[in-house]
Amino acid sequence: MSWLIRFGSIKMKSLKIITLSFILGCVLSVMPVLAQQNSTAHVTLDGRQLFKVSQLNEFDAQLRANNANQILNQAVTSGNRAQVKVLEINGFPVIQVNGTNLVTVTDKDVPVGVTKQEQAERWQNILQAAINQAQKERRPGYNRYATLVSLGSVLLGIVVTLLLGWLWKYWLIPLLPTPERVRETAVPPKVHLLAKLILGFLRLGVWLYALVYIANLFPQTRALGQKISDVITYTLAEPIVNLGSNSYSVIQIAILIALFLVLLSLTKVVRNVLRSRVLLFTGMNRGDQETIATIANYTLIFIGTVLLLQLWGLDLSSLTIFAGVLGVGIGLGLQGIAREFVSGLVIIFERPIQVGDFINVGQFMGTVERISVRSTEIRTLERLSIIVPNSYFLEKEVINWSQGSPVALIKLPVRIAYNSDLNKVRQALLDAAKDHPEVASDPPPNVLFKSYGENYLNLDLTAWITEPRRQVVIKSDIYFRIDEIFRERDIEIPYPRQELHLRSGNLPVELSPELEASLTKLLSNKANGSNQDGQTILPE
Numbered sequence: 379m380s381w382l383i384r385f386g387s388i389k390m391k392s393l394k395i396i397t398l399s400f401i402l403g404c405v406l407s408v409m410p411v412l413a414q415q416n417s418t419a420h421v422t423l424d425g426r427q428l429f430k431v432s433q434l435n436e437f438d439a440q441l442r443a444n445n446a447n448q449i450l451n452q453a454v455t456s457g458n459r460a461q462v463k464v465l466e467i468n469g470f471p472v473i474q475v476n477g478t479n480l481v482t483v484t485d486k487d488v489p490v491g492v493t494k495q496e497q498a499e500r501w502q503n504i505l506q507a508a509i510n511q512a513q514k515e516r517r518p519g520y521n522r523y524a525t526l527v528s529l530g531s532v533l534l535g536i537v538v539t540l541l542l543g544w545l546w547k548y549w550l551i552p553l554l555p556t557p558e559r560v561r562e563t564a565v566p567p568k569v570h571l572l573a574k575l576i577l578g579f580l581r582l583g584v585w586l587y588a589l590v591y592i593a594n595l596f597p598q599t600r601a602l603g604q605k606i607s608d609v610i611t612y613t614l615a616e617p618i619v620n621l622g623s624n625s626y627s628v629i630q631i632a633i634l635i636a637l638f639l640v641l642l643s644l645t646k647v648v649r650n651v652l653r654s655r656v657l658l659f660t661g662m663n664r665g666d667q668e669t670i671a672t673i674a675n676y677t678l679i680f681i682g683t684v685l686l687l688q689l690w691g692l693d694l695s696s697l698t699i700f701a702g703v704l705g706v707g708i709g710l711g712l713q714g715i716a717r718e719f720v721s722g723l724v725i726i727f728e729r730p731i732q733v734g735d736f737i738n739v740g741q742f743m744g745t746v747e748r749i750s751v752r753s754t755e756i757r758t759l760e761r762l763s764i765i766v767p768n769s770y771f772l773e774k775e776v777i778n779w780s781q782g783s784p785v786a787l788i789k790l791p792v793r794i795a796y797n798s799d800l801n802k803v804r805q806a807l808l809d810a811a812k813d814h815p816e817v818a819s820d821p822p823p824n825v826l827f828k829s830y831g832e833n834y835l836n837l838d839l840t841a842w843i844t845e846p847r848r849q850v851v852i853k854s855d856i857y858f859r860i861d862e863i864f865r866e867r868d869i870e871i872p873y874p875r876q877e878l879h880l881r882s883g884n885l886p887v888e889l890s891p892e893l894e895a896s897l898t899k900l901l902s903n904k905a906n907g908s909n910q911d912g913q914t915i916l917p918e
Contacts, residue, residue: 418432425603428504449478450480462506473502480505524595528595535584589603638686648675668734719751721772726749730771737778752768779846785842787840787843789838790856791828791838803837806863808823817856
Protein backbone atom coordinates (compact mmCIF):
# COMPACT_ATOMS: atom_id res chain seq x y z
CA MET A 379 0.00 0.00 0.00
CA SER A 380 2.88 2.36 0.72
CA TRP A 381 4.12 2.17 -2.85
CA LEU A 382 0.60 3.07 -4.05
CA ILE A 383 0.66 6.16 -1.82
CA ARG A 384 4.07 7.15 -3.16
CA PHE A 385 2.79 6.64 -6.71
CA GLY A 386 -0.21 8.90 -6.03
CA SER A 387 2.07 11.57 -4.55
CA ILE A 388 4.44 11.37 -7.53
CA LYS A 389 1.47 11.59 -9.90
CA MET A 390 0.13 14.70 -8.15
CA LYS A 391 3.56 16.37 -8.23
CA SER A 392 3.88 15.53 -11.92
CA LEU A 393 0.52 17.20 -12.62
CA LYS A 394 1.66 20.32 -10.78
CA ILE A 395 4.95 20.43 -12.71
CA ILE A 396 3.13 19.98 -16.03
CA THR A 397 0.65 22.74 -15.13
CA LEU A 398 3.37 25.22 -14.11
CA SER A 399 5.34 24.35 -17.25
CA PHE A 400 2.25 25.00 -19.37
CA ILE A 401 1.69 28.39 -17.73
CA LEU A 402 5.36 29.34 -18.11
CA GLY A 403 5.32 28.23 -21.74
CA CYS A 404 2.24 30.33 -22.42
CA VAL A 405 3.87 33.37 -20.82
CA LEU A 406 7.10 32.91 -22.76
CA SER A 407 5.21 32.39 -26.00
CA VAL A 408 2.98 35.41 -25.43
CA MET A 409 5.69 37.94 -24.55
CA PRO A 410 7.28 38.04 -28.03
CA VAL A 411 3.83 38.46 -29.56
CA LEU A 412 3.07 41.40 -27.28
CA ALA A 413 6.35 43.00 -28.27
CA GLN A 414 5.59 42.94 -32.00
CA GLN A 415 5.08 46.21 -33.81
CA ASN A 416 1.49 47.19 -34.50
CA SER A 417 -0.19 49.96 -36.48
CA THR A 418 -1.45 51.48 -33.22
CA ALA A 419 0.03 51.93 -29.73
CA HIS A 420 -1.32 53.05 -26.35
CA VAL A 421 -0.35 56.26 -24.60
CA THR A 422 -0.07 55.28 -20.94
CA LEU A 423 0.51 56.99 -17.61
CA ASP A 424 1.43 54.94 -14.55
CA GLY A 425 0.27 51.81 -16.31
CA ARG A 426 -3.15 53.22 -17.26
CA GLN A 427 -3.95 53.11 -20.96
CA LEU A 428 -5.33 56.52 -21.99
CA PHE A 429 -5.80 56.37 -25.76
CA LYS A 430 -4.22 54.94 -28.90
CA VAL A 431 -2.18 56.71 -31.55
CA SER A 432 -1.66 55.50 -35.10
CA GLN A 433 1.37 55.20 -37.31
CA LEU A 434 2.26 58.47 -39.03
CA ASN A 435 4.40 58.22 -42.15
CA GLU A 436 7.93 57.40 -41.01
CA PHE A 437 6.98 57.65 -37.33
CA ASP A 438 6.05 54.32 -35.87
CA ALA A 439 2.99 54.23 -33.59
CA GLN A 440 5.02 52.85 -30.69
CA LEU A 441 7.63 55.56 -31.14
CA ARG A 442 4.93 58.26 -30.94
CA ALA A 443 3.44 56.61 -27.85
CA ASN A 444 6.83 56.28 -26.11
CA ASN A 445 7.61 59.96 -26.72
CA ALA A 446 4.23 60.99 -25.27
CA ASN A 447 4.69 58.68 -22.27
CA GLN A 448 8.08 60.22 -21.46
CA ILE A 449 6.68 63.77 -21.54
CA LEU A 450 3.76 62.76 -19.28
CA ASN A 451 6.08 61.13 -16.72
CA GLN A 452 8.24 64.27 -16.57
CA ALA A 453 5.17 66.46 -16.10
CA VAL A 454 3.83 64.30 -13.27
CA THR A 455 7.10 63.93 -11.38
CA SER A 456 7.99 67.61 -11.64
CA GLY A 457 5.75 68.42 -8.69
CA ASN A 458 4.09 71.40 -10.42
CA ARG A 459 0.53 71.44 -11.58
CA ALA A 460 0.47 70.37 -15.22
CA GLN A 461 -1.54 72.26 -17.80
CA VAL A 462 -2.88 70.51 -20.91
CA LYS A 463 -3.72 72.71 -23.91
CA VAL A 464 -4.75 72.22 -27.52
CA LEU A 465 -3.13 74.48 -30.16
CA GLU A 466 -3.52 74.45 -33.93
CA ILE A 467 -0.20 74.22 -35.77
CA ASN A 468 -0.02 73.93 -39.58
CA GLY A 469 -3.68 72.97 -39.72
CA PHE A 470 -3.38 70.14 -37.17
CA PRO A 471 -4.47 70.27 -33.53
CA VAL A 472 -1.46 69.71 -31.25
CA ILE A 473 -1.80 68.73 -27.59
CA GLN A 474 0.76 70.40 -25.31
CA VAL A 475 1.62 69.63 -21.69
CA ASN A 476 3.32 72.54 -19.86
CA GLY A 477 4.23 74.07 -23.23
CA THR A 478 5.74 70.87 -24.67
CA ASN A 479 4.20 69.27 -27.74
CA LEU A 480 2.84 65.91 -26.64
CA VAL A 481 1.06 64.51 -29.69
CA THR A 482 -0.35 65.77 -32.98
CA VAL A 483 -3.84 64.60 -33.89
CA THR A 484 -3.85 63.38 -37.51
CA ASP A 485 -6.51 61.95 -39.78
CA LYS A 486 -5.42 58.40 -38.90
CA ASP A 487 -6.08 59.08 -35.21
CA VAL A 488 -9.67 60.16 -35.80
CA PRO A 489 -12.55 57.64 -36.01
CA VAL A 490 -15.31 58.00 -38.56
CA GLY A 491 -17.75 60.82 -37.80
CA VAL A 492 -15.40 62.78 -35.49
CA THR A 493 -13.30 65.79 -36.43
CA LYS A 494 -9.67 66.23 -35.49
CA GLN A 495 -10.51 69.10 -33.16
CA GLU A 496 -13.14 67.07 -31.32
CA GLN A 497 -10.72 64.19 -30.93
CA ALA A 498 -8.04 66.53 -29.60
CA GLU A 499 -10.43 67.95 -26.98
CA ARG A 500 -11.38 64.46 -25.87
CA TRP A 501 -7.73 63.53 -25.45
CA GLN A 502 -7.13 66.79 -23.59
CA ASN A 503 -9.79 65.94 -20.98
CA ILE A 504 -8.46 62.39 -20.62
CA LEU A 505 -4.89 63.63 -20.17
CA GLN A 506 -5.81 66.30 -17.63
CA ALA A 507 -7.79 63.83 -15.50
CA ALA A 508 -5.01 61.22 -15.68
CA ILE A 509 -2.30 63.74 -14.70
CA ASN A 510 -4.33 65.00 -11.74
CA GLN A 511 -4.93 61.42 -10.59
CA ALA A 512 -1.24 60.54 -10.97
CA GLN A 513 -0.11 63.55 -8.94
CA LYS A 514 -2.68 62.72 -6.27
CA GLU A 515 -1.39 59.13 -5.99
CA ARG A 516 2.15 60.39 -5.30
CA ARG A 517 1.14 62.13 -2.08
CA PRO A 518 2.00 60.50 1.31
CA GLY A 519 -1.64 60.16 2.32
CA TYR A 520 -2.46 58.02 -0.70
CA ASN A 521 0.58 55.81 -0.09
CA ARG A 522 -0.63 55.06 3.44
CA TYR A 523 -4.09 54.30 2.11
CA ALA A 524 -2.70 51.98 -0.61
CA THR A 525 -0.50 50.18 1.93
CA LEU A 526 -3.47 49.50 4.22
CA VAL A 527 -5.58 48.29 1.31
CA SER A 528 -2.72 46.00 0.22
CA LEU A 529 -2.49 44.47 3.67
CA GLY A 530 -6.25 43.99 3.68
CA SER A 531 -6.04 42.30 0.27
CA VAL A 532 -3.36 39.90 1.51
CA LEU A 533 -5.47 39.02 4.56
CA LEU A 534 -8.53 38.56 2.38
CA GLY A 535 -6.52 36.28 0.07
CA ILE A 536 -5.46 34.18 3.06
CA VAL A 537 -9.08 33.94 4.25
CA VAL A 538 -10.33 32.94 0.80
CA THR A 539 -7.55 30.33 0.49
CA LEU A 540 -8.43 28.86 3.89
CA LEU A 541 -12.12 28.94 2.98
CA LEU A 542 -11.44 27.00 -0.21
CA GLY A 543 -9.48 24.44 1.83
CA TRP A 544 -12.34 24.20 4.33
CA LEU A 545 -14.90 23.69 1.55
CA TRP A 546 -12.64 21.03 0.05
CA LYS A 547 -12.25 19.15 3.31
CA TYR A 548 -15.75 19.38 4.80
CA TRP A 549 -18.02 19.81 1.77
CA LEU A 550 -16.45 18.40 -1.40
CA ILE A 551 -14.66 15.31 -0.02
CA PRO A 552 -17.88 13.85 1.53
CA LEU A 553 -19.53 14.16 -1.89
CA LEU A 554 -16.77 12.31 -3.74
CA PRO A 555 -17.01 8.50 -4.15
CA THR A 556 -13.77 7.60 -2.42
CA PRO A 557 -12.71 5.41 0.53
CA GLU A 558 -10.45 8.15 1.91
CA ARG A 559 -12.83 8.87 4.79
CA VAL A 560 -12.67 5.22 5.87
CA ARG A 561 -9.09 4.37 5.07
CA GLU A 562 -6.65 7.24 5.23
CA THR A 563 -4.00 5.17 3.45
CA ALA A 564 -6.14 4.74 0.35
CA VAL A 565 -4.84 6.30 -2.85
CA PRO A 566 -7.13 9.08 -4.16
CA PRO A 567 -8.89 8.16 -7.39
CA LYS A 568 -8.75 10.26 -10.52
CA VAL A 569 -11.72 12.34 -9.45
CA HIS A 570 -9.77 13.38 -6.36
CA LEU A 571 -6.75 14.37 -8.43
CA LEU A 572 -8.98 16.42 -10.73
CA ALA A 573 -10.67 18.11 -7.77
CA LYS A 574 -7.30 18.92 -6.19
CA LEU A 575 -6.08 20.34 -9.50
CA ILE A 576 -9.16 22.58 -9.73
CA LEU A 577 -8.62 23.66 -6.11
CA GLY A 578 -5.00 24.54 -6.92
CA PHE A 579 -6.09 26.61 -9.93
CA LEU A 580 -8.66 28.47 -7.81
CA ARG A 581 -6.05 29.30 -5.17
CA LEU A 582 -3.60 30.37 -7.87
CA GLY A 583 -6.29 32.59 -9.40
CA VAL A 584 -7.03 34.20 -6.02
CA TRP A 585 -3.39 35.15 -5.47
CA LEU A 586 -2.88 36.30 -9.06
CA TYR A 587 -5.91 38.57 -8.71
CA ALA A 588 -4.61 39.88 -5.38
CA LEU A 589 -1.17 40.50 -6.92
CA VAL A 590 -2.61 42.42 -9.87
CA TYR A 591 -4.94 44.40 -7.61
CA ILE A 592 -2.12 45.41 -5.24
CA ALA A 593 0.15 46.30 -8.16
CA ASN A 594 -2.57 48.56 -9.61
CA LEU A 595 -2.80 50.48 -6.32
CA PHE A 596 0.71 51.94 -6.61
CA PRO A 597 1.76 54.02 -9.61
CA GLN A 598 5.28 52.60 -9.49
CA THR A 599 4.06 49.00 -9.95
CA ARG A 600 0.91 49.58 -11.98
CA ALA A 601 2.74 49.00 -15.25
CA LEU A 602 3.88 45.57 -14.02
CA GLY A 603 0.33 44.70 -12.96
CA GLN A 604 -0.97 45.79 -16.35
CA LYS A 605 1.58 43.58 -18.10
CA ILE A 606 0.57 40.59 -15.99
CA SER A 607 -3.09 41.29 -16.79
CA ASP A 608 -2.32 41.58 -20.49
CA VAL A 609 -0.41 38.32 -20.48
CA ILE A 610 -3.20 36.47 -18.65
CA THR A 611 -5.87 38.01 -20.88
CA TYR A 612 -3.91 37.24 -24.02
CA THR A 613 -3.20 33.69 -22.87
CA LEU A 614 -6.84 32.96 -22.05
CA ALA A 615 -8.69 35.02 -24.65
CA GLU A 616 -6.45 34.94 -27.72
CA PRO A 617 -6.98 32.04 -30.16
CA ILE A 618 -4.39 29.29 -29.79
CA VAL A 619 -5.98 26.45 -31.79
CA ASN A 620 -7.06 26.75 -35.42
CA LEU A 621 -9.53 24.20 -36.76
CA GLY A 622 -10.71 24.94 -40.26
CA SER A 623 -11.79 28.56 -40.53
CA ASN A 624 -12.34 29.01 -36.78
CA SER A 625 -9.90 29.76 -33.99
CA TYR A 626 -10.40 28.89 -30.32
CA SER A 627 -8.91 30.33 -27.14
CA VAL A 628 -8.14 28.67 -23.83
CA ILE A 629 -11.40 29.97 -22.32
CA GLN A 630 -13.43 28.65 -25.24
CA ILE A 631 -11.75 25.26 -25.03
CA ALA A 632 -12.35 25.15 -21.26
CA ILE A 633 -16.04 25.98 -21.80
CA LEU A 634 -16.27 23.25 -24.45
CA ILE A 635 -14.72 20.71 -22.06
CA ALA A 636 -17.11 21.81 -19.30
CA LEU A 637 -20.09 21.39 -21.65
CA PHE A 638 -18.82 17.95 -22.63
CA LEU A 639 -18.60 16.96 -18.96
CA VAL A 640 -22.15 18.23 -18.46
CA LEU A 641 -23.18 16.10 -21.46
CA LEU A 642 -21.60 13.02 -19.88
CA SER A 643 -23.40 13.72 -16.60
CA LEU A 644 -26.75 14.15 -18.37
CA THR A 645 -26.32 10.93 -20.36
CA LYS A 646 -25.46 9.10 -17.13
CA VAL A 647 -28.65 10.44 -15.51
CA VAL A 648 -30.69 9.40 -18.56
CA ARG A 649 -29.12 5.95 -18.44
CA ASN A 650 -29.96 5.50 -14.75
CA VAL A 651 -33.54 6.73 -15.28
CA LEU A 652 -33.95 4.46 -18.29
CA ARG A 653 -32.62 1.48 -16.36
CA SER A 654 -34.40 2.06 -13.05
CA ARG A 655 -37.66 3.71 -14.13
CA VAL A 656 -38.49 2.67 -17.70
CA LEU A 657 -36.91 -0.71 -18.45
CA LEU A 658 -37.70 -1.99 -14.97
CA PHE A 659 -41.41 -2.18 -15.85
CA THR A 660 -40.94 -3.93 -19.21
CA GLY A 661 -40.42 -7.36 -17.64
CA MET A 662 -37.04 -7.89 -19.33
CA ASN A 663 -34.24 -9.56 -17.41
CA ARG A 664 -31.40 -7.56 -15.92
CA GLY A 665 -28.96 -8.38 -18.72
CA ASP A 666 -31.29 -7.09 -21.46
CA GLN A 667 -31.99 -3.95 -19.47
CA GLU A 668 -28.29 -3.26 -19.00
CA THR A 669 -27.55 -3.86 -22.70
CA ILE A 670 -30.25 -1.46 -23.87
CA ALA A 671 -29.19 1.16 -21.31
CA THR A 672 -25.52 0.89 -22.37
CA ILE A 673 -26.34 1.19 -26.08
CA ALA A 674 -28.60 4.18 -25.38
CA ASN A 675 -25.87 5.80 -23.26
CA TYR A 676 -23.18 5.60 -25.95
CA THR A 677 -25.63 6.63 -28.65
CA LEU A 678 -26.60 9.75 -26.70
CA ILE A 679 -22.94 10.56 -26.06
CA PHE A 680 -22.13 10.29 -29.77
CA ILE A 681 -25.12 12.34 -30.93
CA GLY A 682 -24.64 14.93 -28.16
CA THR A 683 -20.94 15.31 -29.01
CA VAL A 684 -21.67 15.87 -32.70
CA LEU A 685 -24.41 18.42 -31.92
CA LEU A 686 -22.22 20.17 -29.36
CA LEU A 687 -19.33 20.53 -31.81
CA GLN A 688 -21.65 21.81 -34.54
CA LEU A 689 -23.33 24.31 -32.21
CA TRP A 690 -19.85 25.40 -31.14
CA GLY A 691 -19.15 26.30 -34.77
CA LEU A 692 -16.59 23.55 -35.35
CA ASP A 693 -16.43 22.24 -38.88
CA LEU A 694 -16.32 18.46 -38.48
CA SER A 695 -14.57 18.11 -41.82
CA SER A 696 -11.56 19.81 -40.20
CA LEU A 697 -11.19 16.76 -37.95
CA THR A 698 -10.38 14.41 -40.82
CA ILE A 699 -6.64 14.89 -40.32
CA PHE A 700 -7.05 14.28 -36.60
CA ALA A 701 -9.06 11.13 -37.34
CA GLY A 702 -6.29 9.91 -39.64
CA VAL A 703 -3.65 10.50 -36.98
CA LEU A 704 -5.88 8.77 -34.42
CA GLY A 705 -6.25 5.80 -36.75
CA VAL A 706 -2.48 5.52 -37.12
CA GLY A 707 -2.13 5.77 -33.33
CA ILE A 708 -4.68 3.00 -32.85
CA GLY A 709 -2.87 0.86 -35.39
CA LEU A 710 0.52 1.35 -33.75
CA GLY A 711 0.30 2.14 -30.06
CA LEU A 712 -3.32 1.54 -29.09
CA GLN A 713 -3.79 -2.02 -30.31
CA GLY A 714 -4.66 -3.28 -26.83
CA ILE A 715 -7.28 -0.59 -26.25
CA ALA A 716 -8.75 -1.13 -29.72
CA ARG A 717 -8.93 -4.90 -29.11
CA GLU A 718 -10.74 -4.41 -25.79
CA PHE A 719 -13.09 -1.87 -27.41
CA VAL A 720 -14.04 -4.23 -30.24
CA SER A 721 -14.38 -7.12 -27.76
CA GLY A 722 -16.70 -4.97 -25.64
CA LEU A 723 -18.91 -4.22 -28.64
CA VAL A 724 -19.06 -7.95 -29.49
CA ILE A 725 -20.07 -8.80 -25.91
CA ILE A 726 -22.69 -6.04 -25.79
CA PHE A 727 -24.36 -7.03 -29.07
CA GLU A 728 -23.75 -10.80 -29.16
CA ARG A 729 -24.32 -11.15 -25.39
CA PRO A 730 -22.42 -14.35 -24.50
CA ILE A 731 -22.55 -12.95 -20.99
CA GLN A 732 -24.98 -10.41 -19.56
CA VAL A 733 -25.26 -8.30 -16.46
CA GLY A 734 -26.60 -10.52 -13.68
CA ASP A 735 -25.12 -13.77 -15.06
CA PHE A 736 -23.24 -16.04 -12.67
CA ILE A 737 -19.98 -17.11 -14.31
CA ASN A 738 -16.61 -18.77 -13.71
CA VAL A 739 -13.62 -16.71 -14.90
CA GLY A 740 -10.35 -18.53 -14.31
CA GLN A 741 -10.10 -19.09 -10.57
CA PHE A 742 -12.85 -16.59 -9.79
CA MET A 743 -16.60 -17.18 -9.57
CA GLY A 744 -19.11 -14.37 -9.35
CA THR A 745 -21.91 -12.25 -10.80
CA VAL A 746 -21.48 -9.85 -13.74
CA GLU A 747 -22.18 -6.35 -12.40
CA ARG A 748 -21.17 -4.07 -15.29
CA ILE A 749 -20.12 -4.43 -18.94
CA SER A 750 -18.37 -1.49 -20.59
CA VAL A 751 -16.59 -1.18 -23.92
CA ARG A 752 -13.20 -1.83 -22.29
CA SER A 753 -13.70 -4.15 -19.33
CA THR A 754 -16.25 -6.10 -17.32
CA GLU A 755 -16.75 -5.94 -13.55
CA ILE A 756 -17.47 -9.17 -11.68
CA ARG A 757 -18.60 -9.36 -8.06
CA THR A 758 -17.20 -12.55 -6.51
CA LEU A 759 -18.72 -14.63 -3.73
CA GLU A 760 -16.25 -12.94 -1.37
CA ARG A 761 -17.84 -9.55 -2.32
CA LEU A 762 -14.73 -8.50 -4.23
CA SER A 763 -14.84 -6.57 -7.51
CA ILE A 764 -12.73 -8.14 -10.27
CA ILE A 765 -12.10 -6.08 -13.43
CA VAL A 766 -11.60 -8.42 -16.40
CA PRO A 767 -10.57 -7.22 -19.90
CA ASN A 768 -13.28 -7.92 -22.47
CA SER A 769 -10.94 -9.85 -24.76
CA TYR A 770 -10.58 -12.52 -22.05
CA PHE A 771 -14.20 -13.61 -22.54
CA LEU A 772 -13.64 -14.15 -26.27
CA GLU A 773 -10.23 -15.84 -26.06
CA LYS A 774 -10.54 -18.01 -22.90
CA GLU A 775 -12.98 -20.56 -21.57
CA VAL A 776 -15.71 -18.98 -19.44
CA ILE A 777 -18.45 -20.94 -17.66
CA ASN A 778 -21.79 -19.15 -17.69
CA TRP A 779 -24.05 -20.79 -15.10
CA SER A 780 -26.99 -18.55 -16.02
CA GLN A 781 -26.96 -19.23 -19.78
CA GLY A 782 -29.58 -21.57 -21.21
CA SER A 783 -31.13 -23.91 -18.60
CA PRO A 784 -32.43 -22.31 -15.39
CA VAL A 785 -30.90 -25.15 -13.30
CA ALA A 786 -27.26 -26.19 -12.83
CA LEU A 787 -25.63 -29.46 -11.88
CA ILE A 788 -23.30 -29.71 -8.90
CA LYS A 789 -21.05 -32.66 -7.97
CA LEU A 790 -20.06 -33.66 -4.45
CA PRO A 791 -17.21 -36.23 -4.32
CA VAL A 792 -17.54 -38.72 -1.43
CA ARG A 793 -15.15 -41.50 -0.29
CA ILE A 794 -16.31 -44.58 1.64
CA ALA A 795 -14.58 -47.60 3.11
CA TYR A 796 -14.26 -50.89 1.19
CA ASN A 797 -16.39 -52.80 3.68
CA SER A 798 -19.35 -50.39 3.32
CA ASP A 799 -22.74 -51.41 1.92
CA LEU A 800 -22.99 -49.51 -1.38
CA ASN A 801 -26.79 -49.59 -1.52
CA LYS A 802 -26.98 -48.23 2.02
CA VAL A 803 -24.45 -45.52 1.16
CA ARG A 804 -26.30 -44.65 -2.06
CA GLN A 805 -29.59 -44.20 -0.22
CA ALA A 806 -27.93 -42.09 2.48
CA LEU A 807 -26.46 -39.75 -0.10
CA LEU A 808 -29.79 -39.41 -1.92
CA ASP A 809 -31.57 -38.67 1.34
CA ALA A 810 -29.01 -35.97 2.19
CA ALA A 811 -29.55 -34.29 -1.17
CA LYS A 812 -33.36 -34.53 -1.11
CA ASP A 813 -33.51 -33.00 2.36
CA HIS A 814 -32.09 -29.71 1.07
CA PRO A 815 -34.88 -27.32 -0.02
CA GLU A 816 -32.85 -25.77 -2.88
CA VAL A 817 -32.14 -29.08 -4.64
CA ALA A 818 -34.49 -29.66 -7.58
CA SER A 819 -36.62 -32.78 -7.60
CA ASP A 820 -36.69 -32.89 -11.39
CA PRO A 821 -34.13 -33.95 -12.54
CA PRO A 822 -33.65 -35.95 -9.32
CA PRO A 823 -30.31 -36.34 -7.50
CA ASN A 824 -28.13 -39.28 -8.47
CA VAL A 825 -25.11 -41.20 -7.14
CA LEU A 826 -22.34 -42.34 -9.50
CA PHE A 827 -19.71 -44.96 -8.68
CA LYS A 828 -16.52 -43.39 -10.07
CA SER A 829 -13.60 -45.72 -9.26
CA TYR A 830 -11.72 -47.89 -6.79
CA GLY A 831 -9.14 -46.07 -4.75
CA GLU A 832 -6.21 -47.42 -2.75
CA ASN A 833 -8.12 -47.61 0.51
CA TYR A 834 -11.54 -46.28 -0.42
CA LEU A 835 -14.32 -46.20 -3.03
CA ASN A 836 -14.93 -43.01 -5.05
CA LEU A 837 -18.55 -41.88 -5.38
CA ASP A 838 -20.07 -38.70 -6.83
CA LEU A 839 -23.35 -37.26 -5.58
CA THR A 840 -24.92 -35.12 -8.34
CA ALA A 841 -27.80 -32.74 -7.77
CA TRP A 842 -29.54 -30.01 -9.74
CA ILE A 843 -29.98 -26.58 -8.17
CA THR A 844 -31.89 -23.48 -9.29
CA GLU A 845 -29.53 -20.94 -7.73
CA PRO A 846 -26.04 -21.51 -9.17
CA ARG A 847 -24.62 -18.50 -7.34
CA ARG A 848 -25.40 -20.25 -4.04
CA GLN A 849 -23.70 -23.52 -4.97
CA VAL A 850 -20.90 -23.09 -2.40
CA VAL A 851 -23.43 -22.70 0.43
CA ILE A 852 -25.61 -25.55 -0.89
CA LYS A 853 -22.61 -27.92 -1.11
CA SER A 854 -21.64 -27.05 2.44
CA ASP A 855 -25.18 -27.73 3.71
CA ILE A 856 -25.36 -31.11 1.91
CA TYR A 857 -21.95 -32.15 3.25
CA PHE A 858 -23.10 -31.32 6.78
CA ARG A 859 -26.18 -33.47 6.22
CA ILE A 860 -24.10 -36.34 4.75
CA ASP A 861 -21.85 -36.40 7.81
CA GLU A 862 -24.89 -36.45 10.10
CA ILE A 863 -26.57 -39.33 8.20
CA PHE A 864 -23.34 -41.35 7.99
CA ARG A 865 -22.95 -41.15 11.76
CA GLU A 866 -26.59 -42.13 12.31
CA ARG A 867 -26.37 -45.15 9.96
CA ASP A 868 -22.85 -46.26 10.97
CA ILE A 869 -21.33 -45.71 7.54
CA GLU A 870 -17.57 -45.67 7.80
CA ILE A 871 -15.48 -42.94 6.21
CA PRO A 872 -12.03 -44.43 5.41
CA TYR A 873 -8.87 -43.23 7.08
CA PRO A 874 -5.51 -43.22 5.34
CA ARG A 875 -3.91 -46.70 5.68
CA GLN A 876 -0.36 -47.89 5.12
CA GLU A 877 0.95 -51.46 5.37
CA LEU A 878 4.47 -52.16 6.61
CA HIS A 879 6.00 -55.58 5.83
CA LEU A 880 9.08 -56.64 7.86
CA ARG A 881 11.19 -59.53 6.58
CA SER A 882 12.80 -61.97 9.05
CA GLY A 883 16.48 -61.60 9.73
CA ASN A 884 18.80 -59.04 11.17
CA LEU A 885 18.17 -55.33 10.68
CA PRO A 886 20.89 -53.57 8.65
CA VAL A 887 21.63 -51.26 11.56
CA GLU A 888 22.96 -51.76 15.03
CA LEU A 889 20.35 -51.22 17.75
CA SER A 890 20.76 -50.84 21.45
CA PRO A 891 19.46 -53.72 23.59
CA GLU A 892 16.69 -51.51 25.04
CA LEU A 893 15.45 -50.42 21.58
CA GLU A 894 15.63 -53.98 20.26
CA ALA A 895 13.59 -55.26 23.21
CA SER A 896 10.96 -52.55 22.69
CA LEU A 897 10.59 -53.39 18.99
CA THR A 898 10.28 -57.08 19.73
CA LYS A 899 7.56 -56.44 22.30
CA LEU A 900 5.73 -54.10 19.91
CA LEU A 901 5.77 -56.64 17.11
CA SER A 902 4.47 -59.36 19.36
CA ASN A 903 1.58 -57.23 20.67
CA LYS A 904 0.52 -55.91 17.26
CA ALA A 905 1.11 -58.93 15.12
CA ASN A 906 -2.61 -59.59 14.64
CA GLY A 907 -4.10 -56.10 14.97
CA SER A 908 -3.93 -52.46 13.90
CA ASN A 909 -2.38 -49.51 15.66
CA GLN A 910 -4.28 -46.37 16.53
CA ASP A 911 -3.22 -44.67 13.30
CA GLY A 912 -4.83 -47.33 11.14
CA GLN A 913 -1.43 -48.91 10.18
CA THR A 914 -1.29 -52.72 10.02
CA ILE A 915 2.07 -54.38 10.90
CA LEU A 916 2.33 -57.85 9.45
CA PRO A 917 5.49 -59.85 10.07
CA GLU A 918 6.72 -62.22 7.37
